[in-house]
Amino acid sequence: MPKYQLLVSDMDSTVAAGETIVDMADALGIGPKIAEITERSMRGELDFRQALEERVMMLRGLELSTIQHIAKEVGLSDGAHELLRACRTAGLRTVLVSGGFDLIADVVGAGLGFDRVVSNRLELEGEALSGKVVDPIVTAETKESVLLAECQGLRIEPARAIALGDGANDIAMIRAAGLGVAYRGKPITQEAADLAIDHLRDLIPYLSQEDG
Numbered sequence: 108m109p110k111y112q113l114l115v116s117d118m119d120s121t122v123a124a125g126e127t128i129v130d131m132a133d134a135l136g137i138g139p140k141i142a143e144i145t146e147r148s149m150r151g152e153l154d155f156r157q158a159l160e161e162r163v164m165m166l167r168g169l170e171l172s173t174i175q176h177i178a179k180e181v182g183l184s185d186g187a188h189e190l191l192r193a194c195r196t197a198g199l200r201t202v203l204v205s206g207g208f209d210l211i212a213d214v215v216g217a218g219l220g221f222d223r224v225v226s227n228r229l230e231l232e233g234e235a236l237s238g239k240v241v242d243p244i245v246t247a248e249t250k251e252s253v254l255l256a257e258c259q260g261l262r263i264e265p266a267r268a269i270a271l272g273d274g275a276n277d278i279a280m281i282r283a284a285g286l287g288v289a290y291r292g293k294p295i296t297q298e299a300a301d302l303a304i305d306h307l308r309d310l311i312p313y314l315s316q317e318d319g
Contacts, residue, residue: 110316112263114194115254115280117272118205118212118226120149121290122190122219122307124182127211131166134173141165151275151295156244159206163229167238171210171231178214184290186307191219197314199269200261204253206245206276225253251279271310272296286313 119126132141141162148158194201203221205212209228216224228241243249250272258265266285270277273292278299281287288310289300297303304310 113268122187149274164238178211247276247279
């Protein structure tokens, strides 16, 4: 029997090469300001929920059509497609769980072939962002809960799950998984992980491991 049967992955700076909220902010000319808040949040220096709500408010008025264009142009990390193909070949269920936003995560997840996507939902006013996130907000605890619920649904122990992420809000799921992987992770994330990698392809050999 394969040792691992589930992959739960973060999106931004993991399978997506950058932070998609910064791409959205660039469209309003405030990319550097939001990038600084995002970086501090991912290092664990800011409360994730508070930092998220602050940044989303700064995006108020961004048009839906602009976000949809950004979603189609998201740059993927080198090896992302290969990793997901390898997961399918090995029979792993794949879940994308992101503190980012549904309007982008759904497109990225579908393009890579994830079985399920969990992300934050942005509130709209007409055809533009209202500046609010719809509850419940995806937090570190949400990511861990998704991993554990998926394991329960598959009737497997968390030891048979892989969690992949880069930031502080990925630590809870990384610790809960049998194989917690930091991909180009922040120092605090690497400390919590079982494995630190700089290339997504480096994870592929672990997918075909057998028990024993």
